[in-house]
Amino acid sequence: MLAYLLAALLGAAFAVRTRRDRRRFGNGVLLGLALCCLALGLLGELSRFPVRAGHLVLAVLPTLVGLSVLATAILLVANGVTMVRREGGRLPNLLSGLAGLGIFALLGLLLAAVHLDSRPLRMLAVVLLLLAGYFGFLLLCFVGYALLYSRLIRRRPVDFVVVLGAGLVDGARVPPLLAARLERGLALYQAQAGRGSAPLLLVSGGKGSDESRSEADAMADYLIGRGLPAARIRREDRSTNTEQNLAFSRALMEAERPGYRCAVVTSSFHVLRAAVITRRAGVPGQVLGAPTAPYYWPSATLREFVAVLVGHPVTNLGVCALLVLLGTSAGWHR
Structure with a gap:
């Protein structure tokens, strides 16, 4: 009974915190703890099973866990x-x-x-x-x-679609990973433009030591080549990491449209950390992921x-x- 009570309390805390702000890793930890307590409560129900059935479950569970861990190790090494x-x-x-x-x-x-x-x-x-x-x-x-x-994430109209940069190929060309981000950002732009309120598309990324141009310039050229009007593009070309991407982009957006709303686009694996950084940077927007190999x-x-x-x-x-x-x-x- 105690395990179920803890699961309910942790689940309620997860729901409240997530409603206030989805961009917290702690939300996931609360959910994980709630599920663990729920699992303990369900294991406690084994005492109501026939003795043989309870023993069988207790014998099978560790085996399944061990096999899952072993399979995970094999897959990770292969990867x-x-x-x-x-x-x-x-x-x-x-x-x-x-x-x-x-x-x-x-x-x-x-x-x-x-x-x-x-x-x-x-x-x-x-x-x-x-x-x-x-x-x-x-x-x-x-x-x-x-x-x-x-x-x-709830889809709402935004003033800016921010696309976070990534390294360039040969120091000048957009690689597939970054192209996927740009295509996702372009799709968001086109969907909202189709409803009569086209956002600005802000490309964010500076020039690395091994790059001949800024990521923002390469990203802007890619989008122009895909038919996006240059007048709808804004460039943030000073940043070297995600924290700077969002801090410098925030300054540009606040200067152009006070009270703005935005969507941030990055790769799928980077979504949650980017969301955490977005919250810390005070950027009013959620993060969307682009497909990754x-x-x-x-x-x-x-x-x-x-x-x-x-x-x-x-x-x-x-x-x-x-x-x-x-x-x-x-x-x-x-």
Whole structure:
């Protein structure tokens, strides 16, 4: 009964916070906690089952969890190989493969701790298992709420459609990932223009050290080539990251149309973090995602997840310290 009560309270808190502002990662954590409490309540119902059926469920569930973890590790390693082949060996492209190898290493450590009588090994295994559980839970919350967020957005007329930049090919050309963002932004423009209130399209991106022109200029040329009138385009060409994209774009929009509303377009894997940054920057608008190649999504999502964690250092370091203490104590006394 207590688990159901907690699930209801957490669910209500999620609903209230999401109604106030959808652009919070904490909303996803509340939803995840509510679902966990609900799952605990349902597990408690096993006591009402016949003894054999209850034991069968308790035996099957850990097996399913273990197989799911193993399958996830295999898929991540396979994706890591694909990323290296298609995108090169830069660290961001290695994240999915490294995550998969990390899961295999943790499974191996757990097996060794079970079969070897070593207190230090047992302590290390318990600590790492707790940390992996914590970050795994947050990752599921991040992915789940990112998918949900995209479906919670209400389409309203806007004054600006802001398209966030990405790196250029050969320092000058729009790559497929950025082209997908521009096409999504153009589709939003055309849909609203068809209703008689065409927005301005603001392209945001500066010139990197390996680029011969700003991303904003390349993006504007792409849109003009697709038939968008140059007079409907605004350029923000100073930014070098998402925070600057939104801060500089906000200044341009406020100067041209005080009291504006906007929609921000980025890639699907970047939507939730961009939404969080949009809220912090005080930009009045929601974030929409453009399609991303499936093979690119796992590593890119892990990169975004790490960036969100880094944005909450005190909370995460505090929880990790507590888990290390608990794991050390449990491993020592077992």
